[in-house]
Amino acid sequence: VLAAGNPLVPDATFVVELVAFLAVLAVVARFILPPISRAMRTRQEEIETALNKGRQAERRLIEAEAQYRAQLQQGRHKARLFVERAHRRGEQLGREARQKADQEYGRRVARAEADIERAVERARRRLRPEEMEAGEPTMNEAM
Amino acid sequence: VAIAGAIDINVHKPIEVAGLTLHINTIWATAAAGVIVLVLGFVVRARLTTGVPGRGQLLWETVISAVERQVERTIGPSGRGIVPLAITLFFFVVAANWLALLPTGSHQHLPAPTGDINLTLALALLVIVLVHAASIRARGLKGYLRHYVRPAWWLLPVNLIEEVVKPFTLALRLFGTAFASALVLILIGELFPTTLAAAPIALWKLFDMAVGVVQAFIFALLTILYFEAALRPDEEAEPAPQLLES
Numbered sequence: 001v002l003a004a005g006n007p008l009v010p011d012a013t014f015v016v017e018l019v020a021f022l023a024v025l026a027v028v029a030r031f032i033l034p035p036i037s038r039a040m041r042t043r044q045e046e047i048e049t050a051l052n053k054g055r056q057a058e059r060r061l062i063e064a065e066a067q068y069r070a071q072l073q074q075g076r077h078k079a080r081l082f083v084e085r086a087h088r089r090g091e092q093l094g095r096e097a098r099q100k101a102d103q104e105y106g107r108r109v110a111r112a113e114a115d116i117e118r119a120v121e122r123a124r125r126r127l128r129p130e131e132m133e134a135g136e137p138t139m140n141e142a143m
Numbered sequence: 144v145a146i147a148g149a150i151d152i153n154v155h156k157p158i159e160v161a162g163l164t165l166h167i168n169t170i171w172a173t174a175a176a177g178v179i180v181l182v183l184g185f186v187v188r189a190r191l192t193t194g195v196p197g198r199g200q201l202l203w204e205t206v207i208s209a210v211e212r213q214v215e216r217t218i219g220p221s222g223r224g225i226v227p228l229a230i231t232l233f234f235f236v237v238a239a240n241w242l243a244l245l246p247t248g249s250h251q252h253l254p255a256p257t258g259d260i261n262l263t264l265a266l267a268l269l270v271i272v273l274v275h276a277a278s279i280r281a282r283g284l285k286g287y288l289r290h291y292v293r294p295a296w297w298l299l300p301v302n303l304i305e306e307v308v309k310p311f312t313l314a315l316r317l318f319g320t321a322f323a324s325a326l327v328l329i330l331i332g333e334l335f336p337t338t339l340a341a342a343p344i345a346l347w348k349l350f351d352m353a354v355g356v357v358q359a360f361i362f363a364l365l366t367i368l369y370f371e372a373a374l375r376p377d378e379e380a381e382p383a384p385q386l387l388e389s
Contacts, residue, residue, distance in 0.1 A: 007260060008260055008315075009260070010260050010264050011163070011166070011261065012160075012164055012165055013165050013166040013170060014261040014264060014265050016165065016170050016173075017169070017170075017173055017256070017261050017262040017266075018268075020170075020177055021173075021177070021231075021262075021265060021266060024180055024181065024231060024235055025227065025228065025231045027184075028180065028181070028184055028231045028234070029227035029228075029231065031184070031185070031188065032184035032203075033207065033226075033227050035188050035191055036187065036188065036191065036200065036203050037207060039191050039192065039193050039200070039204075040207065040208070043194070
C-alpha cells in the first residue's frame with residue numbers, strides 16, 4: 001500500500017544496515033576501545049605517580065634542608081661549647097700553673113729565708129763566745 | 144514547481160535481489176562509513192602510546208573520555224556497558240554524515256547513508272531494544288511492566304506512546320537532517336548553473352559538516368539518556384528535560 005520510493009518506508013536494506021552497524025560495533029568494542037582505554041588509564045597512572053614522586057621528592061628535599069640546617073646549627077653550637085670549654089680549661093690550667101708556681105716560689109723563698117736565718121743564727125752563735133772571751137784565737141780554732 | 148518536477152529524491156538506487164529491495168548506494172556508503180571508523184581505529188591502535196598521543200589517538204581519547212564522563216554523571220558505574228555503543232554510534236554517524244562532503248557535486252554517488260531511513264531506523268531500533276532489555280534486566284520483568292503505570296495507572300497510554308515513539312523520533316531526527324541536506328544540495332544544483340554551483344555547494348557542505356557532528360552528538364547523547372531513564376531507580380520518573388531539548 002505504501003508507495004515504493006517513499007523515503008520514509010524501510011525495506012530489506014534495514015537488515016543489511018543493522019548487521020553492518022553491529023559488525024562495526026563488535027570490532028570497535030573488542031579491538032579498538034580496550035587498548036585505547038588502557039593506554040589512557042596507564043598514562044593517567046603514570047602522570048599521577050610522577051606527580052606523587054615529584055611531591056615526595058620536594059618534601060624530602062625540604063626535610064633534608066631542614067635537617068642540614070639543624071645539624072649545622074647543632075655543629076656550630078657544639079663547636080662554640082668546645083671552644084668555650086677549652087678556653088675555660090686553658091684559663092684554669094694557667095691559673096693552676098700560676099698558683100703552683102706561686103706556691104713553689106713561696107716555698108723556695110721560705111726555705112731560702114730559713115736557710116739564711118739558720119746560717120745567720122749559726123754565725124751569730126759562733127761569734128758570740130769570742131765576744132765573751134777573746135776574738136782572734138777562736139777564729140783560728142774555728143778554721 | 145518546475146524545479147520540484149526535476150528533483151529526484153530517490154537517491155538510493157534501489158535494486159531487487161531475490162525479491163528484496165536493497166538500496167545498493169546506501170549499503171556501499173554504510174560500508175564506507177564503517178571502514179573509515181575501523182581504519183581510523185586500527186591506525187590509532189597500531190600507533191598507540193601512553194606518552195604524548197598523536198592526533199588520531201587524541202580524537203579517540205577525547206570522545207571516549209567525554210562519553211565516559213557523560214555516562215558516569217547521568218547513569219553512574221552501572222552504565223559502563225553502554226560506553227562502547229555510544230562511542231561507536233558517534234563515530235559511525237559522523238563518518239556516515241560526512242560522506243556527504245565528498246566532492247561529487249549535487250548528485251551524490253556515495254550519499255550520506257544517514258539520509259536513508261533504513262540506516263537510522265536500524266540504529267534507533269537497536270538502541271531502543273537494548274534500552275528495554277537493560278530496563279528489564281535492571282528492574283525485573285515486573286518492575287519493567289510496572290514502569291508503564293507510573294506515576295498513575297491511567298497514564299499507561301501516554302507511557303506506551305512515549306516508548307513506541309522513541310525509536311521513531313530518534314531515527315527521523317537523524318534521517319531528516321541528512322535527507323534534507325541531500326535535498327538542499329540537489330536544489331542548489333538545480334538553481335545554479337553548473338559553473339556557479341561550486342561555491343554555494345562548498346558553503347553548504349561546510350555547514351553540513353557541523354550539522355553532521357551535532358547530529359551524531361545528539362544521537363549518542365540521547366542513547367545515553369534513554370539508558371539512564373531505563374536504569375534509573377523508580378523514585379523519580381522524569382528524564383532530564385534540559386538535555387532532551389537539544
